[in-house]
Amino acid sequence: MGEGKSRLFVRFVAAIIGLLFVLGTAFIFLKQESPQNELKLAREALNSAQKAGAEEYAKPLYKEAKQFYDSAMNSWSAQNERFFLRRDYKLVLSFVNLTIEKAIQAEQNSLQQIKNTNVIAKRGIEDLEEKILLYNRIYKQIPLSKTVSKAHNLGVMKLSEAKIAYDSERYNEAFVSYKEAAGLLNSSNDKAEQILKAWFSHYLHWEKMGDEAIRLSKSGCKTILVDKMAHQLFVYQNGKLLISFKAELGVNWMGDKRHKGDKATPEGIYRLTQKKEGSHTKFYRALLINYPNEEDKQRFDAEKKKGALSFRTHIGNLIEIHGLGGKGIDWTDGCIALHNEDMDVLFRLADTGTSVIIVGSLKPLSEIYEKK
Amino acid sequence: MKKKLLFVLAVGITVLFSSCGKVPQEEIDGANAAIEVAKSVGANVYVSEDFAALQDSMRSVNENVEVQNANFFKNFDQIKAQLVVVNTMAVDVKAKAEARKEEVKLEIESLQTEVDSIVMQNKELTTQAPKGKEGVAALEAIKGDISLIEASLIDVAGLVAQDQLIAALDKVKAAKEKALAINTELNDVIAKYAKNKRK
Numbered sequence: 001m002g003e004g005k006s007r008l009f010v011r012f013v014a015a016i017i018g019l020l021f022v023l024g025t026a027f028i029f030l031k032q033e034s035p036q037n038e039l040k041l042a043r044e045a046l047n048s049a050q051k052a053g054a055e056e057y058a059k060p061l062y063k064e065a066k067q068f069y070d071s072a073m074n075s076w077s078a079q080n081e082r083f084f085l086r087r088d089y090k091l092v093l094s095f096v097n098l099t100i101e102k103a104i105q106a107e108q109n110s111l112q113q114i115k116n117t118n119v120i121a122k123r124g125i126e127d128l129e130e131k132i133l134l135y136n137r138i139y140k141q142i143p144l145s146k147t148v149s150k151a152h153n154l155g156v157m158k159l160s161e162a163k164i165a166y167d168s169e170r171y172n173e174a175f176v177s178y179k180e181a182a183g184l185l186n187s188s189n190d191k192a193e194q195i196l197k198a199w200f201s202h203y204l205h206w207e208k209m210g211d212e213a214i215r216l217s218k219s220g221c222k223t224i225l226v227d228k229m230a231h232q233l234f235v236y237q238n239g240k241l242l243i244s245f246k247a248e249l250g251v252n253w254m255g256d257k258r259h260k261g262d263k264a265t266p267e268g269i270y271r272l273t274q275k276k277e278g279s280h281t282k283f284y285r286a287l288l289i290n291y292p293n294e295e296d297k298q299r300f301d302a303e304k305k306k307g308a309l310s311f312r313t314h315i316g317n318l319i320e321i322h323g324l325g326g327k328g329i330d331w332t333d334g335c336i337a338l339h340n341e342d343m344d345v346l347f348r349l350a351d352t353g354t355s356v357i358i359v360g361s362l363k364p365l366s367e368i369y370e371k372k
Numbered sequence: 373m374k375k376k377l378l379f380v381l382a383v384g385i386t387v388l389f390s391s392c393g394k395v396p397q398e399e400i401d402g403a404n405a406a407i408e409v410a411k412s413v414g415a416n417v418y419v420s421e422d423f424a425a426l427q428d429s430m431r432s433v434n435e436n437v438e439v440q441n442a443n444f445f446k447n448f449d450q451i452k453a454q455l456v457v458v459n460t461m462a463v464d465v466k467a468k469a470e471a472r473k474e475e476v477k478l479e480i481e482s483l484q485t486e487v488d489s490i491v492m493q494n495k496e497l498t499t500q501a502p503k504g505k506e507g508v509a510a511l512e513a514i515k516g517d518i519s520l521i522e523a524s525l526i527d528v529a530g531l532v533a534q535d536q537l538i539a540a541l542d543k544v545k546a547a548k549e550k551a552l553a554i555n556t557e558l559n560d561v562i563a564k565y566a567k568n569k570r571k
Binding site for chain 1 (some may be wrong): 442
């Protein structure tokens with residue numbers, strides 16, 4: 001090869017390299033800038049939403065934001081596979097903007113949702129705690145079916161779970177447990193309330209009976225008045241209250257006694273027929289009343305005739321006011337049990353023939369609910 | 373001379389238009405798999421903050437991969453180093469999640485034993501509670517309550533078997549509260565009864 005040709009070739013190569021250099025420099029300036037900073041912002045927005053609990057409390061929005069971020073990444077990747085002069089990051093940037101927009105919304109929604117759930121769960125828990133107090137104050141002492149007390153107890157346990165989740169700031173779980181507890185506790189309280197309201201439909205009659213007891217005592221005779229709801233036995237004389245005692249009743253004390261073995265304490269106007277002590281009673285001291293009275297007998301016969309009671313059912317008897325009370329529960333077969341010391345006092349005050357008036361309640365139901 | 377120059381030119385052009393490194397796909401797949409393993413043991417539940425940081429690190433790596441893919445001269449050395457860190461993090465997060473789960477499991481077991489013991493104690497107390505008709509009335513309700521706690525303990529065992537440890541922990545704590553309440557109630561009944569009996 002001649003020297004001239006060689007020189008020409010070297011010049012040609014140098015020119016090519018020079019051209020490439022110029023082209024490269026021009027391309028670098030022409031090349032679109034990579035959207036890495038924008039993607040970083042989108043990721044930070046996503047992180048911020050995640051930290052605000054959006055994954056749980058603003059699920060759909062957070063999911064959307066995440067999908068937009070993934071789309072931005074996929075789009076960026078797709079553009080990077082193209083020839084660098086043909087790359088276009090507009091779509092990437094639009095996905096980035098959507099990611100940021102949705103992430104911000106998710107964060108705000110999440111914080112609001114946490115606030116709302118927190119408030120609802122807190123208020124709900126407090127409300128149910130009130131219902132438990134009401135149950136313990138009023139309904140627990142009334143004879144309820146096993147289903148009602150079971151629902152109540154399950155509700156109490158569920159509410160404990162709600163409180164535990166709430167204290168651990170797991171508001172969604174607290175809310176779910178609270179809802180379950182609310183279902184159980186509301187149903188048990190509602191059923192108990194229905195039972196109580198139905199029984200209190202006799203209140204006007206009881207009120208009259210209470211007035212009758214006081215009227216009877218105005219003649220100077222002592223009169224015994226029993227308030228089943230209050231579990232109190234009062235002794236009146238000359239229209240004035242002499243003394244009162246805490247009383248325990250039959251296991252199924254609520255409602256009037258209908259027949260033998262129903263463990264209900266009768267309601268009505270009776271009188272003492274016998275005073276028992278020593279070997280005559282196994283309940284320390286006892287005052288026998290004239291259950292069943294004429295009214296009880298008529299009602300019992302009517303129920304039998306209607307078929308509401310079986311033909312073989314017996315009306316029952318031997319209803320007494322006796323000792324051995326003070327157990328804190330209603331445990332008798334229908335009698336009224338007093339503490340032995342109280343029984344001693346009553347035994348001295350009462351005589352055969354003393355009127356005994358037993359009523360469901362001397363106070364209206366509204367007053368019982370209001371009681372703090 | 374001409375051949376040498378042609379060779380240099382060819383190499384130069386190749387270097388200019390092709391990448392210097394390849395995407396470390398194997399390492400990326402490995403890191404993603406490690407994150408999935410951490411998630412499968414419940415890292416997102418038991419160590420959620422650590423797991424979120426791990427996910428963020430992986431997203432950052434993916435962004436850096438694209439930054440390199442956009443370059444003329446690609447260099448994935450730094451990314452490979454980041455992937456090593458992500459892998460280590462994933463292993464660490466998995467270990468933390470397992471440790472936390474173990475802690476929760478132990479707490480549940482300890483509470484189960486405690487509740488079992490209180491239930492046994494309560495059953496024993498029911499035998500000391502007032503006998504006769506007055507006892508029956510009080511005890512029927514309490515026995516019902518005890519059976520609710522026993523049923524709750526069965527639920528706890530079921531939740532543990534389903535790996536729902538947080539729900540199981542809440543339930544067993546609630547069962548303990550109820551068992552203790554019954555214990556107090558029973559002791560009150562017995563004390564009241566004993567007091568009354570002495571008179």
